[in-house]
Amino acid sequence: MSTDDTTTESESKCGASKNDTSTESESKCGASGSDSVSSSSCGASGSDEEEEVGSTVDDFDADPGRLVAVGLGPGQPEGMTSRAKAALGDAEHIVGYTTYVDLVPDEITDDAEEIYSTPMCGEVSRTEEAIDRALAGNDVAIIGSGDPNVYALAGLALEIVESKGATASMLDFEVVPGVPAAQSCAARVGAPLVNDTVSISLSDHLTDMPTIESRLHAVAKEGFTIAIYNPWSRKRRENFEKCCEILTEHRDADTPVGIVHAAGRDDEEVEVTTLGELEDLGETDLIDMTTTILVGNEDTYEWDGRMVTPRGYETKYEY
Amino acid sequence: MSTDDTTTESESKCGASKNDTSTESESKCGASGSDSVSSSSCGASGSDEEEEVGSTVDDFDADPGRLVAVGLGPGQPEGMTSRAKAALGDAEHIVGYTTYVDLVPDEITDDAEEIYSTPMCGEVSRTEEAIDRALAGNDVAIIGSGDPNVYALAGLALEIVESKGATASMLDFEVVPGVPAAQSCAARVGAPLVNDTVSISLSDHLTDMPTIESRLHAVAKEGFTIAIYNPWSRKRRENFEKCCEILTEHRDADTPVGIVHAAGRDDEEVEVTTLGELEDLGETDLIDMTTTILVGNEDTYEWDGRMVTPRGYETKYEY
Numbered sequence: 251m252s253t254d255d256t257t258t259e260s261e262s263k264c265g266a267s268k269n270d271t272s273t274e275s276e277s278k279c280g281a282s283g284s285d286s287v288s289s290s291s292c293g294a295s296g297s298d299e300e301e302e303v304g305s306t307v308d309d310f311d312a313d314p315g316r317l318v319a320v321g322l323g324p325g326q327p328e329g330m331t332s333r334a335k336a337a338l339g340d341a342e343h344i345v346g347y348t349t350y351v352d353l354v355p356d357e358i359t360d361d362a363e364e365i366y367s368t369p370m371c372g373e374v375s376r377t378e379e380a381i382d383r384a385l386a387g388n389d390v391a392i393i394g395s396g397d398p399n400v401y402a403l404a405g406l407a408l409e410i411v412e413s414k415g416a417t418a419s420m421l422d423f424e425v426v427p428g429v430p431a432a433q434s435c436a437a438r439v440g441a442p443l444v445n446d447t448v449s450i451s452l453s454d455h456l457t458d459m460p461t462i463e464s465r466l467h468a469v470a471k472e473g474f475t476i477a478i479y480n481p482w483s484r485k486r487r488e489n490f491e492k493c494c495e496i497l498t499e500h501r502d503a504d505t506p507v508g509i510v511h512a513a514g515r516d517d518e519e520v521e522v523t524t525l526g527e528l529e530d531l532g533e534t535d536l537i538d539m540t541t542t543i544l545v546g547n548e549d550t551y552e553w554d555g556r557m558v559t560p561r562g563y564e565t566k567y568e569y
Numbered sequence: 570m571s572t573d574d575t576t577t578e579s580e581s582k583c584g585a586s587k588n589d590t591s592t593e594s595e596s597k598c599g600a601s602g603s604d605s606v607s608s609s610s611c612g613a614s615g616s617d618e619e620e621e622v623g624s625t626v627d628d629f630d631a632d633p634g635r636l637v638a639v640g641l642g643p644g645q646p647e648g649m650t651s652r653a654k655a656a657l658g659d660a661e662h663i664v665g666y667t668t669y670v671d672l673v674p675d676e677i678t679d680d681a682e683e684i685y686s687t688p689m690c691g692e693v694s695r696t697e698e699a700i701d702r703a704l705a706g707n708d709v710a711i712i713g714s715g716d717p718n719v720y721a722l723a724g725l726a727l728e729i730v731e732s733k734g735a736t737a738s739m740l741d742f743e744v745v746p747g748v749p750a751a752q753s754c755a756a757r758v759g760a761p762l763v764n765d766t767v768s769i770s771l772s773d774h775l776t777d778m779p780t781i782e783s784r785l786h787a788v789a790k791e792g793f794t795i796a797i798y799n800p801w802s803r804k805r806r807e808n809f810e811k812c813c814e815i816l817t818e819h820r821d822a823d824t825p826v827g828i829v830h831a832a833g834r835d836d837e838e839v840e841v842t843t844l845g846e847l848e849d850l851g852e853t854d855l856i857d858m859t860t861t862i863l864v865g866n867e868d869t870y871e872w873d874g875r876m877v878t879p880r881g882y883e884t885k886y887e888y
Contacts, residue, residue, distance in 0.1 A: 324746070328652040331642060331748065335651075374882060397752045398760070401880070405760035408877045418759070418873045425756035427643070427748045429650065433716045437744035440737070441723035445776070446784055448767040448793065456881035457764070461792065465765055468787040473780065474767065554737045558727045561720070562775035563693060 305382055307416040312387030315342070317380065317411075317421040319404045321397040321428020325514030327355045329429055337426045338362075341391035345380035347373075350393050363388075377406050381414065384421050400430040401451055401479055431513060432477035435542040438520050439508035440556030442544040443475045452489045453480040459489060466493055470500035475550065475559055478543040482532055490537070494529035497545060501525055506552045508544035511536050522552055624701055626735040631706030634661070636699065636730070636740040638723045640716040640747025644833030646674045648748055656745045657681075660710035664699035666692075669712050682707075696725050700733065703740050719749040720770055720798055750832060751796035754861040757839050758827035759875030761863040762794045771808045772799040778808060785812055789819035794869065794878055797862040801851055809856070813848035816864060820844055825871045827863035830855050841871055 318337050323329035338344060338354060342363045351359065351367040359365055366383070368376050380392040398404035404425050411418055436443045448469045454462060469476055476497075482490045497505075503526030511519040519536055525545065531537055550559040637656050642648035657663060657673060661682045670678065670686040678684055685702075687695050699711040717723035723744050730737055755762045767788045773781060788795060795816075801809045816824075822845030830838040838855055844864065850856055869878040 321748075321752075323650060323748075326652075328655065329650050329746075331648050331650050332654075333645075333647040336647065397748070397756075399752055399755040399762040400766075402763060404756075405763035405877055405880055406882055408760050408872065408875060409879060409882065412872055412877075418875055423759075423875075425759065427648075427752040427756040429640075429642075429716070429746045429748055430752060433640075433718055433746040433749060436718040437716075437723075437746040440742075440744065441718060441727050443718040444721060444724035446767070446769045447719075448765070448788070450765045465791045465793065468791045469767070472784045472787045474784065553727065553731055556727060556737055556742075558724055558731075560728060561724055563725055563728065 304378070305385075306414045307385060307420075310382075310385040310387075312385075314416070314420050315384045315386070315388040315390060316424070317384040317407065318389075318391050318424045318426060319398040319402075319407050320391050320393045320426045321399075321402070321430075322350060322353055322393055322395050323397075323429035324431070324434035325353055325395060325512075327353065329434060329514060331426070331428065334426050334428060337424075338391050338393070340389060342388045343380075343383050343390045344393060345376060345383070345390060346393035347376070350395055353395065354393065373403070374406065374410070377403055378410050381407065381410055381416070381421075385414070385416060395428075395431070396434075397428045397430040398425050399427070400432070400449065431479065431542045432544070435508070435510035435513050436477070436544055438510050438513065439522055439544060440558060442506070442508050442546055442550060442557035442559055443477065444559050444561050445475060445547065445549075446473070447475040447477065449477045449479060451479040452482070452486075452493055454486065454489060459492070462489070463492060463496060466496045467500070470497050473547045473549075475547050476545040478545065480539055481541055481543050482537045483539055487532065490532045491529060494525070494532070497525055497528075501545070501548065505548070506546040506550050506557045508546075508557050509536055510542050510544070511538070512540045513542065515540070522555060522557055623697070624704075625733045626704060626739075629701075629704040629706075631704075633735070633739050634703045634705070634707040634709060635743070636703040636726065637708075637710050637743045637745060638717040638721075638726050639710050639712045639745045640718075640721070640749075641669060641672055641712055641714050642716075642748035643750070643753035644672055644714060644831075646672065648753065648833060650745070650747065653745050653747060656743075657710050657712070659708060661707045662699070662702050662709045663712060664695060664702070664709060665712035666695070669714055672714070673712065692722070692725065693729070696722055697729050700726065700729055700735070700740075704733070704735060714747075714750070715753075716747045716749040717744050718746070719751070719768065750798065750861045751863070754827070754829035754832050755796070755863055757829050757832065758841055758863060759877060761825070761827050761865055761869060761876035761878055762796065763878050763880050764794060764866065764868075765792070766794040766796065768796045768798060770798040771801070771805075771812055773805065773808060778811070781808070782811060782815060785815040786819070789816050792866045792868075794866050795864040797864065799858055800860055800862050801856045802858055806851065809851045810848060813844070813851070816844055816847075820864070820867065824867070825865040825869050825876045827865075827876050828855055829861050829863070830857070831859045832861065834859070841874060841876055 320334050320337050338358045344362045345366045348367040380390050384390040394402045432449055450465055505525040507523050507525050507528050509521045546557055546559055639653050639656050657677045663681045664685045667686040699709050703709040713721045751768055824844040826842050826844050826847050828840045865876055
């Protein structure tokens with residue numbers, strides 16, 4: 251097992267936050283008392299040090315165990331696949347963000363040898379911890395909500411494995427897919443995404459804003475339905491405003507928009523509205539980092555409280 | 570229950586195909602002996618008649634039952650969510666394409682009062698049959714692989730409910746999401762889709778080819794990772810060739826591409842290749858209508874037999 255101080259440090263900093271923003275759901279890391287959250291995010295507040303990965307494959311003598319990245323799907327155990335449950339049942343160690351670990355059914359966590367959970371910040375160090383535990387000979391599952399390929403940890407895990415001089419094959423690295431937020435939220439408002447569709451994140455922590463804007467222009471012009479992830483944060487509200495502006499340039503104000511807040515959690519809220527109303531809703535509790543927004547295309551209509559994006563059957567069949 | 574002849578007709582026509590293409594996996598309907606499959610698809614060969622939806626809400630006296638559209642996820646029972654299994658367990662009637670009904674575990678189908686399955690053609694009449702059964706007072710589940718919002722039946726079901734003068738609320742219409750093919754295939758090749766991503770279908774049955782081409786240009790330029798559905802059919806191979814041409818205009822020939830054929834089925838094949846090799850692979854059995862293709866962006870690299878699309882952590886953290 252890793253004894254890398256970075257992990258503990260980053261973890262304790264997150265836990266030790268005393269500033270006023272620590273309980274905001276849109277704050278990915280409670281450790282910052284500065285305005286630099288959107289750029290430093292999970293880094294340590296007040297420090298310029300980058301989060302560093304420590305140990306390499308040569309630090310481990312054991313035969314490596316297995317590493318599996320498991321997508322839990324939406325926020326309830328019944329949204330998990332049987333394969334995800336089996337993978338977690340097989341794992342000796344389960345590693346993840348505390349909120350996600352809490353989603354795993356008790357009968358699975360009770361059976362695991364060890365649960366390693368940390369607050370949302372420390373994504374890199376938590377993933378490294380999982381990999382170190384696997385290199386040390388344990389069968390490890392690292393978990394996240396949704397799907398490991400959707401703004402999630404499948405890529406980060408592979409990048410860190412590589413940086414340690416290990417290989418994915420050595421750890422029998424496997425990804426167990428889950429239902430992404432776009433799909434679980436779309437289900438709640440009917441059929442908003444049945445045609446060509448795009449997922450785009452408004453967080454400019456890892457992608458710069460000009461790129462995000464250019465992508466929004468491109469897809470809004472082309473009739474894609476759009477699932478917007480990470481739409482809002484108090485620290486970067488202008489991204490959401492800019493997004494609304496761009497979409498309105500290309501689509502009518504009455505384009506249906508579905509908003510799903512905190513899908514599958516106790517504070518879940520679902521609303522079908524229009525593009526013209528969207529920007530003002532950014533000022534309400536409905537839209538924060540736990541919200542997914544589904545923007546219809548020019549054919550989408552609202553009917554009976556639901557969004558319907560036709561696939562074009564009506565041009566082929568009479569009904 | 571509906572006694573609409575259209576359903577039976579369309580069903581029997583599909584089953585009665587004797588032409589040579591009926592066993593081709595890329596043929597969505599075996600009933601055509603002409604070249605017009607890509608435009609008429611599931612229509613009846615040799616006839617210009619459109620598939621018509623018959624009965625309306627007024628034809629039913631009973632208190633309506635419930636209608637649920639269930640996504641089965643990838644092609645194995647272990648890829649289903651617990652919620653999907655529960656929804657199928659609660660349904661009195663299960664309606665779907667024969668291949669998908671076969672994916673449902675026996676303990677569920679054994680418990681259902683009725684199973685109504687038809688070959689792939691007749692998507693409209695099969696969906697209508699499901700709705701008629703619900704309007705007649707039965708609790709009905711209509712099923713599909715992947716997710717009901719991904720090129721699937723959630724929208725069609727709502728459109729037909731509306732056309733019958735019924736409402737979604739009247740049927741307690743619900744969508745149970747599943748793992749889409751993009752995610753289950755991405756998992757097989759590692760982490761190809763971790764950044765902003767788009768799903769696009771090359772089938773021009775319901776979307777015209779100029780629109781598809783324009784969408785491909787737009788997203789290839791903008792650094793999206795791309796999941797391509799329905800990439801190939803013997804009847805419309807030129808769509809695939811055109812797609813390869815467009816992608817190559819905007820991305821390097823060595824851009825990693827993941828190909829997953831028949832995910833979760835006995836003839837599953839997975840290959841990581843490059844954009845430069847893709848077009849020639851269209852001539853092989855690897856690429857047909859059961860294949861999903863995952864195209865990396867400019868940052869995607871192949872490593873240890875897997876695709877890795879970095880999210881940009883390496884610009885923030887050292888590891």
